[in-house]
Amino acid sequence: xxxxxxxxxxxxxxxxxxxxxxLLLALMIAAIVMTYVIPQGRFGTLxxxxxxxxDYQRVEGSSGISIIKGIFAPVLVFASGDGxxxxxxxxxxxxxxxxxxxxxxxxxxxxxxxxxxERFKNRKNLLIVAVAFVFMCFGAFLGLFEEMLTMLPIVTAxxxxxxxxxxxxxxxSIIACGFGFASAITNPFTVILASEIIKTNPMEHIxxxxxxxxxxxxxxxxxxxxxxxxxxxxxxxxxxxxxDEKLRQNVTENxxxxxxxxxxxxxxxxxxxxxxxxxxxxxASSVPALRSYxxxxxxxxxxIFGIVAGLICMKNAKAVFGSFLKGLLGALPTLVxxxxxxxxxxxxxxxxxxxxxxxxxxxxxxxxxxxVVALVIYAIVLVLEFFxxxxxxxxxxxxxxxxxxxxxxxxxxxVLLYTFADGYTNVLFPTSPVLLISLSMIELDYFKWVKKxxxxxxxxxxxxxxxxxxxxxxxF
Numbered sequence: 212x213x214x215x216x217x218x219x220x221x222x223x224x225x226x227x228x229x230x231x232x233x234l235l236l237a238l239m240i241a242a243i244v245m246t247y248v249i250p251q252g253r254f255g256t257l258x259x260x261x262x263x264x265x266d267y268q269r270v271e272g273s274s275g276i277s278i279i280k281g282i283f284a285p286v287l288v289f290a291s292g293d294g295x296x297x298x299x300x301x302x303x304x305x306x307x308x309x310x311x312x313x314x315x316x317x318x319x320x321x322x323x324x325x326x327x328x329e330r331f332k333n334r335k336n337l338l339i340v341a342v343a344f345v346f347m348c349f350g351a352f353l354g355l356f357e358e359m360l361t362m363l364p365i366v367t368a369x370x371x372x373x374x375x376x377x378x379x380x381x382x383x384s385i386i387a388c389g390f391g392f393a394s395a396i397t398n399p400f401t402v403i404l405a406s407e408i409i410k411t412n413p414m415e416h417i418x419x420x421x422x423x424x425x426x427x428x429x430x431x432x433x434x435x436x437x438x439x440x441x442x443x444x445x446x447x448x449x450x451x452x453x454x455d456e457k458l459r460q461n462v463t464e465n466x467x468x469x470x471x472x473x474x475x476x477x478x479x480x481x482x483x484x485x486x487x488x489x490x491x492x493x494x495a496s497s498v499p500a501l502r503s504y505x506x507x508x509x510x511x512x513x514x515i516f517g518i519v520a521g522l523i524c525m526k527n528a529k530a531v532f533g534s535f536l537k538g539l540l541g542a543l544p545t546l547v548x549x550x551x552x553x554x555x556x557x558x559x560x561x562x563x564x565x566x567x568x569x570x571x572x573x574x575x576x577x578x579x580x581x582x583v584v585a586l587v588i589y590a591i592v593l594v595l596e597f598f599x600x601x602x603x604x605x606x607x608x609x610x611x612x613x614x615x616x617x618x619x620x621x622x623x624x625x626v627l628l629y630t631f632a633d634g635y636t637n638v639l640f641p642t643s644p645v646l647l648i649s650l651s652m653i654e655l656d657y658f659k660w661v662k663k664x665x666x667x668x669x670x671x672x673x674x675x676x677x678x679x680x681x682x683x684x685x686x687f
Contacts, residue, residue: 228544231657234641235551239284242555246275246562254566267570276562284554284561285547291560297553300357301546303510304648305539310517311364312538313531317524319481320368322474327369335373339439342366343383343432350391351424354398355492356637357506357645359388361513363652365485371458376442377451377653382435385649386638393634394427396420399499401630411622419687420627423678430674434667450663454654477524484520488512548647555597555642568594581619585628585679588620592632597640624682631675639668 251273255266280287289297314320331338346362349355367380395402396417406413442449449455491512495505521531559565575587620628637643641657650657681687 226656228547228651231548231641231647232551234657235548235555238555238642239281239551239558242558243276243278243281243562246281246558246564248275249562249564250567251275251563252567252570253563267566269567270563273563275564276558280561281558284557285550288550288554288557291557293553293556297549299506299510300644301549303357303506304360304545304549305542306510306514306517307361308542309535309538310513311361312541313517313521313525313534314481314484315364316530316534316537317481317521318474318477319484319520319524320365322478323365323481323485325372326478331373335375336436338369338373339375339379339383339435340432343387343435344428346384346387347391347394347424347428347431349492350388350634351394351396351398352391353493353497354392354395354401356388356392359384360645360648360652361488361509363649367653368458371455374443375439376446376449376455377458378449378655379435379439379442381451381649381653381655382431382438385645387431389634389638389646390427390431391424392637393630394420394424395630395634396424398630401633402626405626405629406622409622409625411626413626416623416687419682426674426678427671430667430670450659451653451655473524480520480523484516487516545644545648545651548651549644552642552644552647582680582683585620585624585683586676588625589628589632589675589679592629593636596633596636597642620683621687623687624679627682627687628679631679635668635671635675639664 251270253268253270255263255268257263288294311320327338346359349359363381363384366384367377370380370383371377392398392401397403397413402413402420446452488509491508492505495501495508501508518531518535521534522528525531559568569591579587638646639661641647647657650660
């Protein structure tokens with residue numbers, strides 16, 4: 212059952228690596244320069260030790276971040292307050308890459324994808340809709356995003372096998388999940404957390420968020436099917452055509468064999484393997500006591516049982532550990548993306564300019580028309596999103612301010628503004644590690660993705676602004 216492959220399942224092309232690295236380095240340099248241009252500041256502290264976002268204090272007589280710290284920010288960020296999270300995300304990426312490499316080399320992807328494609332061979336469009344809906348629900352209800360990287364290799368291989376391409380798989384999994392994260396209904400990392408901070412009931416007026424979810428789902432489906440229609444007319448128009456040609460060498464309809472004893476065993480083992488991983492994702496994300504440990508739980512599961520499943524199917528420890536190592540090495544370049552993207556927030560924090568930026572934007576919003584205020588708040592979170600990808604960190608910062616400031620907006624509208632600005636950019640901004648990792652998995656250039664997605668995000672922005680205005684009018 213061993214399927215030999217020359218390259219790792221996750222493989223970052225040299226061109227993509229150079230382009231993304233140069234882009235992130237340019238953003239790093241810009242961030243360093245900003246710490247010398249923007250005055251430093253800090254927020255005061257309340258009696259209970261928490262940050263008082265209304266008490267802004269200018270710091271005089273200090274300059275920006277030291278050049279040494281700025282240069283070594285991609286390394287130093289791992290020793291900062293965000294270090295543990297970044298280390299866990301990096302380990303998570305390495306382990307799932309290795310586990311899926313073993314699965315691929317053991318024939319697991321080949322057998323499972325062949326089975327699903329056979330079942331849906333006459334209902335391909337239904338499959339696309341169903342998968343996109345499930346992934347969008349993962350984001351909207353459970354707040355899943357990083358965890359969905361585990362499913363991307365399976366979904367892309369499935370899409371290639373049934374006649375589409377890896378980019379379609381990327382859209383119906385990662386992008387659908389990102390859209391769900393922003394069109395949040397009960398997302399614990401945005402809706403629930405933000406509502407808790409601002410002291411409002413997250414279930415109040417939930418019908419409005421459900422309508423938003425439905426509209427955004429239809430928008431995404433429209434974009435997906437327009438793209439599918441294009442590549443059906445001309446397969447070479449696929450954004451991942453070269454990548455998929457290599458993938459088809461390993462996963463093709465003619466090469467899938469499901470009726471041999473070995474194939475049946477592999478199918479059973481990896482069906483159980485993936486189902487258990489999905490159960491773990493759902494349970495860990497739903498139980499408050501486990502929510503913070505979701506990535507840790509999944510990391511341990513894929514590390515242990517990714518190897519165990521490979522040993523059961525391949526019956527060759529040397530081959531299994533060889534595949535595991537190949538998967539690890541294939542994912543190493545993406546760790547550079549994580550370090551560079553995360554270092555920008557580190558530079559801002561060390562340069563003490565984030566409080567000044569926040570204070571300046573909030574001062575600008577004072578005394579403005581309520582619609583202008585709402586759009587300014589939305590813009591604030593968009594700016595923060597570029598530098599701070601953590602939903603939790605932004606929720607504490609933004610909702611902490613809004614919870615004690617009267618700007619004429621309802622608490623529900625404040626939460627909605629936050630969720631809108633926090634999620635969609637996770638699949639657009641180059642400072643999103645998950646986006647960069649996903650694009651590297653399908654060997655798609657970041658700038659090609661931006662160019663292709665411009666119409667989608669322009670329509671998305673128009674709808675977001677429309678929902679903000681409508682929400683204020685109806686008193687949401």
